[in-house]
Amino acid sequence: MSEPIRVAAVDDIPQGEGIAIDKTITGTADDIALLRDDDGSVWALNDTCTHAEASLAEGWVEDGYVECPLHSSKFCLKTGKV
Numbered sequence: 001m002s003e004p005i006r007v008a009a010v011d012d013i014p015q016g017e018g019i020a021i022d023k024t025i026t027g028t029a030d031d032i033a034l035l036r037d038d039d040g041s042v043w044a045l046n047d048t049c050t051h052a053e054a055s056l057a058e059g060w061v062e063d064g065y066v067e068c069p070l071h072s073s074k075f076c077l078k079t080g081k082v
Helices: none
Strands: 018-021 032-036 042-046 060-062 065-067 074-076
Touching: none
Parallel strands: none
Antiparallel strands: 018 032, 032 042, 060 065, 065 074
């Protein structure tokens, strides 16, 4: 198991929005979107939309979903599925 890394404080993520964490920090293949739902829960998803090169961290977070800012597809925060 790898060691955890601190990438942000919860208060760094506005409620209903997201922030992108660069892949050079996480060591992942893509940037990671940290998304804070309207109930205050925080989720992590791959930051790049599966339909186009849009950042999900720039989307809208509400009711357990993040909406892509480019074409309005919604992704489930729990599963990442469209």
